Amino acid sequence: MSVSLSRRALGGAAVGAAAGVALGATAPTTSAAAEERPFRAATGHHAPRPNILFILGDDLGWADLSSYGSPHIHTPHLDRLARQGVRFTDAYSGSATCSPTRFSLYTGRYPGRTKGGLAEPIADKSAGLEPTHPTLASLLRDAGYRTALIGKWHCGYLPDYSPTRSGWDEFFGNFGGALEYYSKLGLFAEYDLYEGDATYKDLRYYTRILTERASEYVSRDHDKPWLLNLNFTTPHWPWTADGDEKTGAEITRRIKTGDRFALFHFDGGSINKYKEMVEDLDRSVGKVLAALKRAGRERDTLVFFGSDNGGERFSYNWPLTGNKASLQEGGIRVPSILRWPARIDGGQASDLPVYSPDWTATLLDIGGARPHPAYPLDGTSLAGHLLHGKKVAERDLFWRVRGERALRRGDWKYYRGTSGRDQLFHLTEDAREQADQAPYETERLAQLKAAWERIDAELLPYGS
Known part of the structure; x- marks a missing residue:
């Protein structure tokens, strides 16, 4: 993949093919990622x-x-x-x-x-x-x-x-x-x-x-x-x-x-x-x-x-x-x-x-x-x-399933799994969700958690 790709493409994508160097993986030579360029709209095209x-x-x-x-x-x-x-x-x-x-x-x-x-x-x-x-x-x-x-x-x-x-x-x-x-x-x-x-x-x-x-x-x-x-x-x-x-x-x-x-x-x-x-x-x-x-x-x-x-x-x-x-x-x-x-x-x-x-x-x-x-x-x-x-x-991507919750805003993801512990991950640097930033980003964690709960309050409760 072109070196001009953004940091999110290299870190957040975390594809073995597209980000092999960053992940210590070898990119397959047949990968479509080998000659990709960052997305750019072709604004001159028109079609029905x-x-x-x-x-x-x-x-x-x-x-x-x-x-x-x-x-x-x-x-x-x-x-x-x-x-x-x-x-x-x-x-x-x-x-x-x-x-x-x-x-x-x-x-x-x-x-x-x-x-x-x-x-x-x-x-x-x-x-x-x-x-x-x-x-x-x-x-x-x-x-x-x-x-x-x-x-x-x-x-x-x-x-x-x-x-x-x-x-x-x-x-x-x-x-x-x-x-x-x-x-x-x-x-x-x-x-x-x-x-x-x-x-x-x-x-x-x-x-x-x-x-x-x-x-x-x-x-x-x-x-x-x-x-x-x-x-x-x-x-x-x-x-x-x-x-x-x-x-x-x-x-x-x-x-x-x-x-x-x-x-x-x-x-x-x-x-x-x-x-x-x-x-x-x-x-x-x-x-x-x-x-x-x-x-x-x-x-x-x-x-x-x-x-x-x-x-x-x-x-x-x-x-x-x-x-x-x-x-x-x-x-x-x-x-x-x-x-x-x-x-x-x-x-x-x-x-x-x-x-x-x-x-x-x-x-x-x-x-x-x-x-x-x-x-x-x-x-x-x-x-x-x-x-x-x-x-x-920038907007929030929201998910809710029984026993788990998640919300992504930009590079950051708020996640609570079945352990009941609130966690925070920077996905472009940690797509594997292993380095919990919750203890160090307390304000950001609170903001994303509150955003998740505002959306959740609009939805039907389980068992309804």
């Missing part, structure tokens, strides 16, 4: 409203891509996407688990503003995203977009909750938080592959099916701009790759015998199997992007790739501490890549702290949609910054 292809991996860790420093996982298609666009080094999910982050993305608001968002994650049929709540899809649809969601929904179950009740014209995918990749049996031993609100039978490997569906969608002759939320379940457990029918059959057998923990696959998986799944995700994204290019829509489509939360058991998160479900950096910092050739130059990196609700606000702004006045957004639109070079004012 874009199509939007928003892709999420599932439980993909911050450093699980070779462009983010993985020494053993190779992701050439996503690395190419990063070279063609902007790679965000300090990007975060809206929460530390699946469904709350999806709530924050679909609504542009803190998960704690809605009852369904209090589930961390949704694990039964008692909660979901209320169809009356405006969403990214419903607001863009009102502004003239076609909308579709392909893949994992995880914001409630039928008959009360569904993407087609919340603004998406089309839905093909699964409702629950996990499923066996072949049999499509979910957490309740139910068959969980749907087209609209009707079950759809296909016992092939799930990632293949989603890739085919998404490729078909982006290849259509649409009469309007479109939004496609493409939510892969890869590399979420169970740890089965394409071709692992035998493993899938054994997990399915256990599900059918009433083993409630079969899908969690505590007795399976490995670093090599995880690598296989992430590399399969990379190839799948590559196939969808190739279909988009063949359709002649690459230039005028805004593509975003990210993850719903930090990595899980076999993820590579170095140098971050923590994993999925934690508000430490490893639980919420995620790989995030944005490409829009018509408006944004490639080969760039941004160290701007951003998170899921910001992308909602940004896409609504770019798509010409207005938020509903009764449901103000908690995210900040980055459209002015990305397209016109406007400075983003």
